[in-house]
Amino acid sequence: MLRARPGPARDRWLSDYRTLIGDQPAPLRMPPAIGDERLLGGLDLSATLTAGRPVHLPGLLEMAAGRGLILPMAERATAGLAARIGAAWDGPWPGYLIGLDEGASTEEAPPAALMDRMAFRPMLDGIAMAALAPSAFTPEEVTAARARLPDVTVPPDVVDALIATAAALGIPSLRAPLLAVRAARAATALSESDTAGEIEARLATQLVLAWRARQMPEQVEEDTPDDRAQDDPPPPDPDTPPQDSPETDTETPTEADIPPDLLLEAARAVLPPDLLAKLLAGNSRATSQGSTGAGEESVSLRRGRPLASRPGRLGGEARLDLIATLRAAAPWQPLRRRQTGKAGLLIRPDDFRIRRFRRTKESALIFVVDASGSSAMARLAEAKGAVELMLADAYKRREQVGLIAFRGDGAEVILPLTKSLVQAKRRLGGLPGGGGTPLASGLLMGAEMALSARRAGLTPFLAVLTDGRANIGRDGQPGRPQAMEDATAAARALRATGIPAVLIDTANRPQRSAESLSAEMGARYVALPRAGAQELSALVQNVSKDSAP
Amino acid sequence: MAHAFPFSAIVGQEEMKRALMITAIDPSIGGVLAFGDRGTGKSTAVRALAGLLPEIAVVDGCPYNCAPDRINPDCPHCKAQDHHTVAQRPTPVIDLPLGATEDRVVGALDLERALTKGEKAFEPGLLARAHRGFLYIDEVNLLEDYLVDLLLDVAASGENVVEREGLSVRHPARFVLVGSGNPEEGELRPQLLDRFGLSVEIASPKVVADRIEVIRRRDAYERDRAAFLATWAEAEAAEQARITTARDLLPEVIVPDALLVHVAELCLALGADGLRGELTLMRAARALAALDGAREVTDHHLREVAPSALRHRLRRDPLDEAGSTTRVTRAMDTVLA
Incomplete structure (x- = not known):
């Protein structure tokens, strides 16, 4: 997964x-908004009619x-597309993917x-x-290494x-170490050796494991044994900051010729310096994106992204999908x-296919x-309760919820938008x-999240809980x-964006x-001192509905 | 499917493996829902199951998997023949891909015969192929709504009905529904949730030694499949024998009245919706007893299966901090004390 905007550097990388x-x-390029028919195949209508037998496209x-496949604009890929690609990966398509x-x-x-599947x-x-x-290698060297691959061993x-x-590094998925082992094997073949060693292990750690890190390696020793993993969802422990992932492993690594510290050191060397800060903000990208594009989307007959057509009746808003109808x-x-x-084309109501769009x-x-x-604690607890109440039946509502808190010298995202x-x-x-009360930072971060939600096609709404008495400036x-x-x-600035909002005054008076x-x-x-979670969620839901465009 | 990773070589994941075996022993339990993190081997376990299941006897060539001793009188294949030969076929484990069209799932007009011979014939879909076996949906929470509706209907009636311009076909479609997914991709509709008899939560192994074993086995499997399968052949055969023995034993397993009282009390204490919870709990405990070779179901079996059978049926209480597993355990401690 190449993180790169279009430009000469990316072009150069791809051509190399x-x-x-x-x-x-050469790898094939995949159109970003590919439909199921193009992705998974279907019936080739014209060839079928000509040949008089079904021809599969x-x-x-x-x-x-x-x-190989190249997926441009991978950040726009929906969870549905990811799942389809994943299924093919496990099954009939043992190729590789380059995501852009x-x-x-x-x-x-x-x-x-x-x-998760990316190395x-x-x-x-x-x-x-x-x-x-x-490139440090020539195509001939790569070809030779590929031939050598089956004979390479990676020692236990x-x-x-x-x-x-x-x-x-706090990586829960078992695909990560598996991919790292494969990377070490390939690196060994490339270095014209037949047994993977320290150099290859370091390389695999830096290339495959480091970017997935969810915790700084130093934290391992400090963690307490943790048996909460049996429960789902894990009961939040008020004493533990949220970034402590319950998957944390506390076993001491088994004996190995390569001291584990060595690989951790290698990982540490390439971890971005601000990783710790990001982790502390609970902002590990690995889990924050799960809900993007997933689940509740309304199906519309008029606009949105095209979906597969379905049998249906004409009339009202429905529009005929002529090609699909002919195909049926x-x-x-x-x-x-x-x-x-009779001669000619005979179409019956059963054949009608109606266009559908996902909006x-x-x-x-x-x-x-x-x-x-x-x-603060009481207010946060109420907001948290309201968030959970709203999410509890997110399957029937069409909502994502996010939470930003501001205090001290700045604002932070506590919960990225999720359902x-x-x-x-x-x-x-x-x-x-x-x-202190850095109100400006809070508002600006709220606006930022709202704008990015709007870019993602959502309708944002802000609920600000404060008494309005700021005492920390934007600069902290x-x-x-x-x-x-x-x-x-x-x-x-918030008003200029046109994002609807409600300000809930939490002061006693x-x-x-x-x-x-x-x-x-x-x-x-709205002045609402000491609102409970129930009232809060009801209030925000009502107000946001009223202000919907 | 013949080359799937062996079921017996899966490290850990005991709850998932047991749930799959329980549904293999008593398919009326309805299915298994496996929710958990990515890269924890959910699909691996389901695909491995295919290699483990005993073969079923079918009418030779019947695309609807008709059992020779219980042929569907309306079966388009079997009613056209006077004489049926019996064949053995692996228990079907059919994948329902997310992008599947309705036609592919329920079946549609046989194009080839329509175009070449001008005949009206029905080509069975995935539901027909999954009859008497397993239907597997990966990323089940991303499944399109209309496919969910369709599945709910078929799962409730055990029958697939297709009516279209003189094409009128109904065939039995009874299968064990297995779904897997990641809870972070979104919630599942309660109606669909209810269709899954058991639900399991999967996490990657906590112990480094286990993780090492997982990777070693996976790597060995990928490097030399034939050798790896040969190593595990004996263990696979033993697991298969356990299922066959348990199936034979199942009708004889006694469910004492006292146990049924416990089942009812447990469901009542948890407010688990509907009788389906009770029925599933009883059946799962009975199947587990059969798997253990016991002739009578005890509280021990109940305790073992209750979290799987009930945790997805609890009414959501977002303000209760405890996870649903904890709530089931708590209720068990009270009821079975």
Whole structure:
């Protein structure tokens, strides 16, 4: 999965790749919004009618059997597409996939189901053309290495070390170490050796394991034994910050000639320096993308992304899918001609196929919660309760819910937009509270999440819970006047985006500052001190429905 | 399917393996739903099951898997023949791909015969092929709504009915529904959830030694399938024999009245919706007893299967912090004390 926007660096990488695979067939390019028919194959209508027998038109996954596929705009791929590709991967298509992730931010990433199957994730963004070194290998060397592959052994201690390293990095999926073992084997073949050793293990760790890291390796020793894994969802432990994944492995690695520290050191060397910060923010990309594009989408007869046509009646909003209708009618023609004695094309109501479209009508409810001061814990608990209540029956509502908290010197995403109750429970375990009130940062982060939701085709709605009394500015510096000015500016910026919002005043007595801020935001103002989770979720749902366009 | 990873070589995943074996012993339990993280071997276990199941006797050539001693009187294949020969066929484990069209699932006009001979004939779909076997849906929570409706209807009636312009076919379609998915991709409709008799939660092994064993076996399998399958052939045969023995024993297993009281109390305590929970719990405990070679179902069997049989039937209470497994365990401690 290549993280790279289109540009010379990416083109260069791809062309180098094509050179390196030598006489192997070049990978096929997959259109980003591919339909099932093109992907999985179907009936070739014209050939079928000409030949008088069914002619199968192979889908892209069949055509690519044994060879590579290139998936551009992988960050836009739906969970459905990822699942179809995954199924073919396990089955008839033992080729490889090069994904091109063109995401603009870390929030935009390919579906997790796809990422789990990927071995490598080279980052090409921000790399200058001149910095791209020419390949260290020639196509002939690659071909020779491929021939050598079956004779390469990866000694058990190397395998064990890779598995222990994956566990220490907090990677739950077992595909990761398996891919690492394969990578080590291929690297060994390329280095004209027949037994994998330390160098290959380090390389595999850096290329396959490091980018999946969910925890810093140092944390392993500090973790306490954990038997909560039996329960699902794991009961959040108020003492544990949410980034502590319950999959954490606490076994000491088995003896191996390669000290596990060595591989951890190798991983650490290539981990991005801000990983720890991201992990602390509970923002591990590995789990945050699960719900993108999944599940509840409304099927529309008029607009949206095209879906397979279905049998149906004409009339009302329905539009005829002429090609599909002809296709449905085609096989019956000889029968009907014989029955009716008529010539020409005979179409019956049974044949009608109706166009359908998938339209994302989902709304994105984003809570922005003031977690500063003394009442922070209570407010956060209410917001959390409301989030879980909303997600509990997300299957019938069309909603995604996210949660942002601000306190101290900034704002953080506690729960990225999701509709999974499991995920929410996992992340909302222990919520930090207290400190100053960086209201502006909270509003801006809320706006950012709302805008990215809108780009993803959702209808965002913000619910801000605060008393409106900012005392930390955008730059994280204390000072009430500056902080209020920043908050007002942020509120105006929010209004300019046109994102509907409600401001829930959580102070004991309604605050003038909160009311004027909501006016600046163009938001509804509701004074609701000590709202329970139930009232909160009901209120937000009602208000967001009213303000839907 | 002959080259699937051996069932007996799967490390850990005991609950999943047991659930699959229980449904293989008593298919009326309805199915297994496996929810869990990615890369934990959900599909591997299901595909491995195909290699483990004993063969079934069918009417030779019947695409609807008619049993020789119980031929469907309306079977389009069998009623056209006077004489039936019996054949052995592996128990079908059929994949229902997410992108499957309705025609492919329920069956449709046989194109070849319609075009070449101008004959009206029905070509059976995936539901017909899955009859008397297993129907497997990976990523079941991404399945399109209309396919879910269709499956619910067929699973409830045990029959697939196709009516179209003089094509009128009905054939039995009784199968064990096996679904797998990742809960982070979204929730499942409660109606569909209810159709799965058992549900299991899968996580990757916690112990490094287990993880090492998983990778070693997988790697050995990928490097030399024939040798790996040969190594495990004996263990596979033993597992298969356990299923066959348990099936024979099942009709003789006694369910004491006291146990039925416990079953009812447990479901009542948990507020598990509908009688289906009770029925499934009783059947699963009975099948497990048969698997263990016991002639009478005891509280031990009940305790073993209750989490699988009940955890997906509990009413969601988002404000209850405990997971559903914990709630089942809690109720068991009270009822079975």
